[in-house]
Structure formats: structure tokens, C-alpha cells
Amino acid sequence: MAVENLAPVEKKEQIEESFVYLDDEIEKSHSKLVVKDVNGWFGSKQALKSININIKPNSVTAFIGPSGCGKTTLLRCLNRMHEMTTGAKITGEVLLDGLNIYDKAINPVIIKRRIGMVFQKPNPFPTMSIQDNVAAGLKLNGVRDRNLIQDIVEDSLKGAALWNEVKDELDKPGVSLSGGQQQRLCIARALAMQPEVLLMDEPTSALDPLASSKIEELISNLRERVTIIIVTHNMQQAARVSDFTAFMYLGELIEYGATNQIFKNPKKDLTERYISGKFG
Amino acid sequence: MIVMNSEKNNPKNNENKQYTDKINNYIKKKYKRRIITNKLVTILTIISVVVAVIPLGSILIEVIKNGSEAISIEFLTQKPGALGSGKGGIGPAIQGTLIIIGLSSALSVPVGMLTGIYLSEYSKNNRFSTVVRFVNDVLTGLPSIVIGIVGYVTLVLTLGSYSVLAGAFSLSIIMIPIIVRVTEETLKLVPNSLREAGYSLGLSKTKITLNIVLSTAKSGVLTGIVLAISRIAGETAPLIMTILGTSLFFSSFTGPVDALPLRIWRLASQPYESAHSFGWGAALILIVIVLFLGVGLRVLIRKNLAKVEM
Numbered sequence: 001m002a003v004e005n006l007a008p009v010e011k012k013e014q015i016e017e018s019f020v021y022l023d024d025e026i027e028k029s030h031s032k033l034v035v036k037d038v039n040g041w042f043g044s045k046q047a048l049k050s051i052n053i054n055i056k057p058n059s060v061t062a063f064i065g066p067s068g069c070g071k072t073t074l075l076r077c078l079n080r081m082h083e084m085t086t087g088a089k090i091t092g093e094v095l096l097d098g099l100n101i102y103d104k105a106i107n108p109v110i111i112k113r114r115i116g117m118v119f120q121k122p123n124p125f126p127t128m129s130i131q132d133n134v135a136a137g138l139k140l141n142g143v144r145d146r147n148l149i150q151d152i153v154e155d156s157l158k159g160a161a162l163w164n165e166v167k168d169e170l171d172k173p174g175v176s177l178s179g180g181q182q183q184r185l186c187i188a189r190a191l192a193m194q195p196e197v198l199l200m201d202e203p204t205s206a207l208d209p210l211a212s213s214k215i216e217e218l219i220s221n222l223r224e225r226v227t228i229i230i231v232t233h234n235m236q237q238a239a240r241v242s243d244f245t246a247f248m249y250l251g252e253l254i255e256y257g258a259t260n261q262i263f264k265n266p267k268k269d270l271t272e273r274y275i276s277g278k279f280g
Numbered sequence: 281m282i283v284m285n286s287e288k289n290n291p292k293n294n295e296n297k298q299y300t301d302k303i304n305n306y307i308k309k310k311y312k313r314r315i316i317t318n319k320l321v322t323i324l325t326i327i328s329v330v331v332a333v334i335p336l337g338s339i340l341i342e343v344i345k346n347g348s349e350a351i352s353i354e355f356l357t358q359k360p361g362a363l364g365s366g367k368g369g370i371g372p373a374i375q376g377t378l379i380i381i382g383l384s385s386a387l388s389v390p391v392g393m394l395t396g397i398y399l400s401e402y403s404k405n406n407r408f409s410t411v412v413r414f415v416n417d418v419l420t421g422l423p424s425i426v427i428g429i430v431g432y433v434t435l436v437l438t439l440g441s442y443s444v445l446a447g448a449f450s451l452s453i454i455m456i457p458i459i460v461r462v463t464e465e466t467l468k469l470v471p472n473s474l475r476e477a478g479y480s481l482g483l484s485k486t487k488i489t490l491n492i493v494l495s496t497a498k499s500g501v502l503t504g505i506v507l508a509i510s511r512i513a514g515e516t517a518p519l520i521m522t523i524l525g526t527s528l529f530f531s532s533f534t535g536p537v538d539a540l541p542l543r544i545w546r547l548a549s550q551p552y553e554s555a556h557s558f559g560w561g562a563a564l565i566l567i568v569i570v571l572f573l574g575v576g577l578r579v580l581i582r583k584n585l586a587k588v589e590m
């Protein structure tokens with residue numbers, strides 16, 4: 001199985017063959033991700049209520065909303081992580097370039113390769129070196145080509161703006177880095193899989209302001225490489241880094257639009273009250 | 281009480297002066313008591329350490345004092361000489377102990393670790409895992425003589441002779457529950473965010489369990505294995521009923537063999553001065569073996585694990 005996953009190019013072709021471009025879905029084909037009527041549960045508790053959202057390619061989209069409104073849950077529905085939680089359930093479709101990631105025929109490993117994730121707290125693998133952390137996804141999925149791995153490690157660390165700081169100590173344990181560096185290491189680890197979409201769940205909430213601003217800068221630069229969705233409860237951050245903003249409340253998507261519009265001229269009263277700090 | 285000075289300059293605190301005065305009084309009272317408590321606790325811990333270390337240390341000193349005279353090349357490599365002659369050595373016992381430890385570990389480490397991994401990573405706390413956990417706890421508390429009887433009934437009687445296999449089987453039953461428990465507990469300490477990071481990279485559950493979870497928890501699991509080995513290295517009761525003991529070197533896995541605890545017990549129950557001296561010597565060797573295995577295994581496996589991480 002691992003060897004199969006080694007040939008992303010072949011797989012991509014296979015996946016592309018199964019694309020369906022229906023007339024009424026042309027609009028959707030311009031989106032990198034299309035979330036269609038997604039409902040999510042933890043046991044009997046519904047955490048997501050009929051979410052519909054289209055994510056534009058090479059953009060940064062921010063999910064904002066008060067704590068517990070379902071931002072993390074929605075994010076985890078986008079790379080099939082939600083179903084890993086015991087008792088968790090999901091209905092609806094998530095289309096990646098028109099392909100439903102919940103389709104039974106799809107290799108879930110390919111989905112994980114195409115949609116990367118960065119977590120709230122930096123979580124480098126504690127027993128692995130910096131180098132091995134970045135290479136972990138490739139090596140453990142069966143990639144053997146050392147030169148390829150070496151090239152990708154360097155490219156990913158550069159992509160995560162960490163290369164200059166660590167290039168002379170790639171053999172040091174990943175956990176020996178500072179918090180901000182660890183988070184960038186985790187971004188490099190995700191980038192190594194050559195994802196098309198990068199999901200980030202409050203990636204700076206465990207970091208100091210300086211480290212946070214580095215990550216924000218990085219996010220802006222990464223836009224050219226991947227489509228980014230970032231969960232944040234920091235509204236200034238959403239305003240700074242994102243092109244589009246989705247405001248969620250109690251498991252529902254209340255308003256979604258260009259970040260400028262959401263912050264300057266929200267259509268919904270609820271959004272306006274949240275943006276202006278009246279609750280949250 | 282520098283804190284109090286700065287409090288005076290704070291107008292907000294002046295408003296609530298009646299509160300702060302009261303609170304400060306409590307803090308002061310409590311603080312005096314705290315200094316005394318701290319001293320008391322410190323003294324108590326030191327006393328406890330001394331109480332714990334003195335018997336341990338004196339046993340060790342006694343063993344070294346009485347045992348070191350007996351030790352020679354002959355003592356370490358030869359078969360026991362004629363009764364009371366003060367000749368020969370404990371070669372078969374050392375050999376037997378190493379074989380028994382090796383075989384028991386070979387049986388119990390895989391079984392124990394896999395069970396622990398199952399309980400921690402795969403079982404999702406179903407009814408079966410509750411039963412396994414319960415049985416495991418019961419096994420941990422089983423007196424070793426009972427385990428010896430089980431070994432005697434199941435293997436010695438059916439195979440028709442005392443044997444290395446029966447001994448290793450019985451000792452495995454002592455080792456497995458320890459390894460299961462320690463493996464499960466240490467794996468559970470590995471933060472879930474590491475597993476999630478693995479899933480987000482598309483890794484299989486097996487890869488995540490082996491290369492991330494187990495690799496992160498390896499030193500804890502290793503401690504459990506060393507603990508289990510130390511526990512069985514000195515076991516005597518189950519061995520009396522399973523390997524019997526002999527003054528000959530190892531011949532086959534289905535035949536009897538000697539072991540250090542058995543030899544010590546035999547030597548100690550002989551009425552000769554020379555036998556007692558040999559007994560102390562054998563005890564010293566047993567301690568050295570356990571110590572060496574504990575430290576050696578740690579160093580060795582830690583190095584190897586680091587290499588095969590990927």
C-alpha cells in the first residue's frame with residue numbers, strides 16, 4: 001500500500017480521470033475546496049450544521065468565531081481527521097478540485113498528502129531530528145529515494161522560513177528548537193508532502209508575539225504555494241493575513257466573504273457584534 | 281515583606297485596606313507555619329532516605345564483604361565440586377540463570393509489549409480489554425509459588441521431566457503482566473497530538489504506533505522490561521518446581537538446568553563453611569548480573585532504537 005502512495009503523479013492522473021464537471025458545478029471547479037452541506041457530530045451532539053463554503057485557490061481563508069463554535073471541527077472535516085475521533089460522524093461532501101474526499105474509492109493517504117495540517121501546539125516528533133521530522137511523512141510512507149528526500153527537506157525548510165536557522169544542525173532533535181521554530185518545523189513537515197491545501201488550527205496561539213508575526217509573514221508568502229485555511233480567534237490576525245473570512249457561530253456558518261468586507265462592512269448583525277467585540 | 285510596601289502606593293489597595301490587612305495577617309500567620317512545615321518535611325524526607333538506604337546499603341556491603349573472597353575464575357566457570365569440599369564453582373548456575381532470563385524475556389517481551397500496545401492503542405476500552413486488564417492485574421498479584429505449581433502441572437508433568445522450558449514458561453507468567461502494564465501506561469502518556477500529526481501525514485496506524493508512539497515511549501517501556509527481568513532474576517520458588525536444579529551444565533531445553541537463586545538456596549542449606557562462602561559469592565554474582573543487565577540493556581537498546589527509528 002505504501003509503495004502505491006509513492007507515485008503521486010500517477011495517482012493524480014487517476015484522480016483527475018474521475019473528475020466530474022457537471023454544468024452546474026462549473027462554478028465550483030474554480031474553487032480549490034467546495035464544502036457541500038456538511039454536518040458534523042460528536043456522538044449525539046451536532047457541532048456543525050449544514051456548512052456550505054467554497055475556498056478559492058491560492059488564497060488565505062480565516063475561520064473566526066467564539067470558542068466552541070466549530071472552527072476546529074470544520075477544519076478537521078476538510079482532511080478527514082474528524083472521523084478519527086471516537087463517536088464522531090460527518091455527512092455531506094467536501095470536494096477537492098471537484099473530487100469528493102469522502103468518496104469510498106479514494107485512497108485516504110492521497111487526501112492527506114494533498115491536504116496538510118498544522119496544529120494548535122507545535123508537535124514535532126520528540127525522538128526525531130530536525131531532518132527526520134521534515135522527512136517523516138515521506139519516509140514512513142515508503143519513499144526511499146535519499147536524494148529526493150534531501151532535496152525536499154531543504155525545499156520544505158526554506159518554504160517554512162526555517163532553513164537559515166537550522167541548516168547547520170539538521171541532526172539536532174526537533175524538540176530542541178524554540179516554540180516558534182518548532183511550529184515552523186511542523187509547517188515544513190506538512191509542506192514536505194507537497195500539499196495543495198494547508199489547514200492551520202490556531203497555529204500561533206501557543207507562541208509569543210514575535211514568533212507569531214513570523215508565522216503570519218510566512219503564511220502570506222506560502223499563499224503562492226498552497227491554499228491556506230487558518231482558524232484563529234485573534235481577529236487582528238484574521239484581518240492581517242487572510243483574503244477571505246468565514247464567521248461561525250454555534251456550529252453554523254453565519255457569514256463568508258472577502259476579509260475587507262467582513263471587517264468593514266459585515267452584512268449580518270451577529271458578525272458585526274462579534275467583530276466589534278460585543279461578545280466572544 | 282517587600283510586597284507590602286508597594287501595596288501601600290497602590291490607591292486601589294488603599295481603598296480595600298481593611299481587606300488587605302486581614303488577608304496579610306492570614307498570610308503572615310500561614311507563612312510562619314509554612315517555614316516550620318518546610319523544615320519538618322525536609323527532615324522527614326532525609327530520614328526516610330536514610331531508613332531506605334541503610335538496609336539496602338548494608339545488605340550490599342555484607343554480600344560484597346562475604347562474597348568477594350569466593351570469587352575466582354574457577355568459581356565462575358566450574359561445576360560444583362564434591363559436597364563440602366570447597367572445590368569447584370557455580371558455572372552451571374550462572375549459565376542457567378542467563379539462559380532462563382534470555383528465554384523468559386524472548387517469550388514475554390513480545391507478548392507483553394503487544395498486549396500493552398493493544399490495550400493502549402487499539403482496544404478503545406471495550407469489554408474485552410477490561411477483562412484483559414483485570415486478568416493481568418490478578419496475574420501480577422499471583423504468588424510465585426502458585427505460578428511454579430502451574431508450570432509443574434502444565435509442562436513438567438506433560439513433558440515428563442523438569443526442564444528449562446517449564447522454568448522459562450513460569451517466569452514469563454511473572455514477567456508478562458509487568459511488561460503489559462508498564463507498556464500500556466507509558467504509551468498512554470504519549471500526547472495524542474503526536475498521533476494526530478501522524479494521521480495528518482497519511483501514516484498508517486501501525487507506522488504511527490511503532491515509529492512515533494512506541495519510539496517516544498521507548499525508555500519507559502525499557503524500564504518496564506528491566507524491572508520485569510530484575511523481578512524474575514531472583515525468583516526461586518517457581519524454579520524449584522520447574523527446572524529443579526542440577527550440578528551439570530546446560531544440556532537441552534527439555535532437561536533440567538541450574539540457576540543462581542536455586543544454587544544459593546542449596547549452598548545456604550548445607551552445613552559447611554565453604555558452602556556458605558560459595559553462597560555469598562553466588563549472591564554477589566546474581567546482584568552483578570541484574571545490575572549489569574539493567575544498565576547494559578538500557579545503553580544497548582537505546583542506541584539500537586535510535587538507529588532503526590525510521
Ligand SMILES: Nc1ncnc2c1ncn2[C@@H]1O[C@H](COP(=O)(O)OP(=O)(O)O)[C@@H](O)[C@H]1O
Binds near residue numbers: 074
Ligand atoms: N472530542 C470531542 N468530543 C465531544 N465534543 C467535542 C469534541 N471536540 C469538540 N467538541 C464540541 O464540539 C463543538 C465545537 O468544537 P470546536 O470545533 O473544537 O470549536 P472551536 O475550535 O471553534 O473552539 C464544541 O461545542 C465542543 O464542545
Ligand SMILES: [Mg+2]
Binds near residue numbers: 073
Ligand atoms: Mg479550536
